[in-house]
Each structure stands twice: as C-alpha cells, then as structure tokens.
Amino acid sequence: MSRTDSQRTDFDTVLVANRGEIAVRIIRTLRRLGLTSVAVHSDADAGARHVAEADVAVRLGPAPAADSYLHVERLLEAAERTGAGAVHPGYGFLAENAAFARAVTGAGLAFVGPPAEAIEVMGDKIRAKEAVSAAGVPVVPGGHGDDLLAVARELGMPVLLKPSAGGGGKGMRLVRDAALLAEEIEAARRTARSAFGDDTLLVERWIDRPRHIEIQVLADGSGRVLHLGERECSLQRRHQKIVEEAPSPLLDEATREAMGRAAVRAAEACGYRGAGTVEFIVAGHGTGGEHYFMEMNTRLQVEHPVTELVTGLDLVEWQLRVAAGERLPFGQDDISLTGHAVEARVCAETARVSGAGEDRRVDFLPSSGPLLLVEEPAGEGVRVDSGIATGTDVGAHYDPLLAKVVAHGPDRPTALRRLRAALRRTTVLGVETNTAFLRALLDHPDVRSGALHTGLVDADAADLVPGAVPEVVYAAAALLRQAERTPAAGAAGWADPFDAPSGWRLGGEPAATPHRLRAGGADPVTVWVTGAPGESVRVGDGQRTPARLVGAGAHEARVECGGRVFTFTHAPVPGGRWLGLDGGSWRLLDHDPVASRATAGGSGGESLTAPMPGTVTVVKAAVGEAVTAGQSLLVVEAMKMEHPITAPHDGTVTALEVAVGDTVAMDQTLATVTAGAAAGASGEER
Incomplete structure (x- = not known):
C-alpha cells in the first residue's frame, strides 16, 4: 500500500x-x-x-x-x-x-492510527471536553483541579471519578456518599497513576440509569469524516463493557442522525484520521436527544465487529488504506445498516458470590492456567475473534479477554438467539470463563426487551451467576473416574483385584475409595465410592446414593446416579478436565449450569487468601488493628484490575503475611482476622 x-x-x-x-x-x-x-x-x-x-x-x-x-x-x-x-x-x-x-x-x-496531536487532545479528558464543547457538542457537567472535593460537592452527589489520561473504564469510581469522597479520590488517583502514569482526575455528575452509546467514525487525510452508525454498550460490569450491539434498540432515526453529526464534529475538532469512536452518555430511556459527550477513543474498539457486520465494512482494512494515504471512496449517504449484531466478551474469570440479601455481591476474579481444550462455535451469522487455541497458556500478566463471540441476524431477537446458542457451543477447558454468565445475561428480561442501562449488570449480577455443580454430578463423575482406573481383564479374562481401586479387602467390608474433585474456584469436594466399579457413592458427609456404570465406550460413557443418567464425552486431552473438575478426561454433556443458578456464599473464614495470582499494591491494616466487617485491608492487582481484600467480620488483625510489592500466588494466605472487636474499635469511623 x-x-x-x-x-x-x-x-x-x-x-x-x-x-x-x-x-x-x-x-x-x-x-x-x-x-x-x-x-x-x-x-x-x-x-x-x-x-x-x-x-x-x-x-x-x-x-x-x-x-x-x-x-x-x-x-x-x-x-x-x-x-x-x-x-x-x-x-x-x-x-x-x-x-x-x-x-x-x-x-x-x-x-x-490518528495523528499524535489528535491522540493528545482526546487522550486528555479535560482537553477533549473543552475541544468538543467549542465545536458545539454537548458535554456532561463536571470539573477538575486540585480541590476535587470542592468540585464534587458543587456538582452534587452522586459523582463519577475518571482518570484524565485513562480509557476503557479503568480507574473509574462511582461515589454516592460524600463521606467517602476523600478515600475514593485517593484510590482513583492510585489506580490512574499505576495504569496510565498520570493521577490527574476528572469529576463528572453521575446520571442514574444511563445508556452508553458510541458512534463509530472513519476519516481520511483529505478531511472527509463519516460516521458508521452507533453501538449500544450499556451492558457493563464495573464500567467495563461485556456485551455490545449495533444498532442500539433505543435510538430513533432522528436521534441517530443527531448523534452521528455530533460525533463527526468531535472528530473534526481534533483533526482526526483513521477509525475512532466517540462515546456518549444518554439519559434515561427516552430518545429525546439528550446525549452528552464522554470521551473519544482514538483507536480501534474491542467491539468493532458488530459495526463491521451491520455495515459490511472491514474497519482494519480501511485503517490500513487511510494510513497509506487513500481517500474514502464513499460518502455518508452510502453508509447503511443491515440487520442486527451482538457481541459477547469471553474472559478467563471466576465469579464468586458473597454476602446475603441486599448485601450480596459478585467478584469476578481472573483465572489462569493452560487451556486443555478449546472448541469455538460456527454457524450462520456467527463470528469468533479469538486469541486462544488448545495449549494456550493463560497467565496473569495481561487482560483476561480470551475471545469475542459475535452473532448477526436480520433482527435483534434472531441475533440474540444465535449468540446464546453460540455461547452454549463454546468450550474452554483449563480455566474458568464467563460464558455461562453471559448466556444468563442475554436471557435477562430487560436485555431481551432492550431496556438497558449501565447499572443493570451490577444490580443483578448475583442472580446471573451459574449455580454450583450439584452433588449428584460430582457423584457421577467420581464413579466414572473410578471405573476409568479399574484395570481391564487380560487375555485370560482375569484382572488382579488388588489393582482395582475398589476398596476390596480380605475378610471385611469393602472400604470406600476417596476421590477429591474441584469445580472452578469452589472448595474441593471429596466423593467416596464403594464397590467395583462402584455400588454406591457418598459426597462429603452426605448419604450414600446408588450408582452404576450403565454404558461405556471409547468416546462416550453413561452413569446412573440419583435416579438420573448422565452422559459424558471423552476429550482426548491428556490430563484434561471436564466441567472444570480436576482429574479424569471426561466432559459432561447434559449438565447446564445456567439452568441451575444459585449462589455460592463465601466461607467467612479468618484467613484471607489471594483470589488470584498478582501483586500487593496497598496494605491498609497492621497487626493488632481492630477492623470491622467489609473494611478494606489490602489490595491485590492482577490483569490490570484492583481487587480489595476485606475483613470477613469484626475482629482484630492477628497476622499479616505480605507487604506492598509482594507477588502472591492464588490462595496464598495474606492476613488473618480473629473474630471479636478489640477495645476501642466499636463506633470508630474509618
């Protein structure tokens, strides 16, 4: 070129x-x-x-x-x-x-990409707002300066803290309680300094139940700037997008055109060239044109495939052609949107639910390890942008995004249905992923109807987390595992009984054989199998359940347990895992975790452990200090995200095993909190 x-x-x-x-x-x-x-x-x-x-x-x-x-x-x-x-x-x-x-x-x-000058203008949120405001683009009320506390109080609560040099939602903090402002500003500055090398913050008025809608722009070196329609990005978790679609189910044609013109003006204001995205916040559920500029991303977006599918344009190709000096051979009237496209981000992460009632919360923690099997979906209207394959080692050094599964259809219901089916056919063994969570989210009544807002996922996350693996599934898996280890009869039709893990012993009742299994981030489960290959199964301290192997072949096996027959398929991966269970190389076909949603409450134990491999960036507590339930004691950073470690109950810090800068392994003990408030702790403001 x-x-x-x-x-x-x-x-x-x-x-x-x-x-x-x-x-x-x-x-x-x-x-x-x-x-x-x-x-x-x-x-x-x-x-x-x-x-x-x-x-x-x-x-x-x-x-x-x-x-x-x-x-x-x-x-x-x-x-x-x-x-x-x-x-x-x-x-x-x-x-x-x-x-x-x-x-x-x-x-x-x-x-x-764009000129460096455009990156500088739009990379600084303060300069960006000033530039687009001068071009007549509406902006969210906000401010900056040395005294952010004063700016926030003048705007009124709630407010949103945003790193001026940041992007992608990293470091953003929503503050509703004025009493927490100082602490939240400190944390936001720390994150901004770590992620972007600049701790300058912008504070903006928070608009409740907003929509996040962005406009794709494309500009060449001659000054021609076009918009390629919008993307709805309101399904977010902690300000991180997880599902995006094009076009938005909210906008009417008049609002779409008005926002498109505003995005073009914003790009022209900084002399843009190439592909970029202008992001807007839209108040409420109405289409009355109330949209405000948030920021411009001077790069290709993660969610660009949905725009490609509805416009028929390859955005990377046009990035390359513009970089080579070519002019856009089409105009705004040549751009049309066909059908509907929805994208879901598949990430390596484990969901952990803690608390009860209104205090329930979900933490999504990075998952790492070698990928033992990767099977990606295909079919009409399905596209997969993936960076993984069987054998890929997912580490803790980078972002947990593994792949994007995208579906296109003639209308929104068809695209959503195709995407849910594609996620059901997505298999990643070796690390935990969020595919089941995504399927549950896409089946949410408000998502189906298009009544989206940026707080929807955080509000309902606990109800969308897949349930724990039922005990009967553990039981069936353990029986199959024991059968797999039972030696086959030799040519003479005889197998040495002492080689079989049956618990058989001379002159006594058979002993039960233990199998220790773990699903995802849950605690290990011990399953006891009695008999050869198994007459009954007992999970933990539960009752014995009759179980038997009813059919086994080279690639498929069936186990009858608890009145149900489970069908397993053999994954030819040495040392592989099925359904996230350690040991064995079988995957369960007919257990759908989305269909059995439940919560997996935290243990509330005294020892606080690292939820993922990472680095300790903050230590707020000291040995002997009195703490209250929920108080932040340490911060562990991994995969570009901060994870606060909080006290499980009122008590005293009796051990502190790490310091700032320490690298920690998953499940490594960080601190110990002994129950019972120490003297002077009661009523103390923190």
Missing part, C-alpha cells in the same frame, strides 16, 4: 504491536490483503496463537508488559529487523500513546 499525498509511504509489511485476539484479527485482514504480518511477543506468549498465525514473529522480552509490549525501542527495532513499513497498535498497550505514534512516524514508518 502507498500514500498518495505529499508524505508518501509505501508498505507491504505491517508490524502488529499487540497480542491476543486483536492481533489475530488484524493478521487475518493483512493476509486477505496480501500484506506480510509481523507478530511480536513476550516470553509468556512464545506459543500464543497470534505468533503462530503471523508470517514473521519477533521476541520482545520478558512477560511484564513494560519489558515487552510497552517497550517502544524494542518494537521499533523489531520493525527495522523485519522490514516493516507500518505499525498497527491494535487497542490497549500503546494504541493511544502519542509519544509512540510520534516515535513510529519519526522512524519513517506509517502509524496505522
């Missing part, structure tokens, strides 16, 4: 400065266009899918992003070594880093 303006740049090789599913997706378009793709990787990603699919791969350095994907000099060296003429940043990492864009163009390469 080549630029046709005065700053001509020819390139036939493109370095993708990213990883995971977005790198794989960019490589797919490069291959279709006949361009050579260069992948980069850290040591942790040496065997990653994007490395395997690229034409050329270059090692950057160790696993930490600062030593690999964020290391500008190493990225430029990789481009020089491979003869790359352009760099595509994907999203995340350096995609919205103006200094990186300048370094790329300064090295004589094409940057597949």
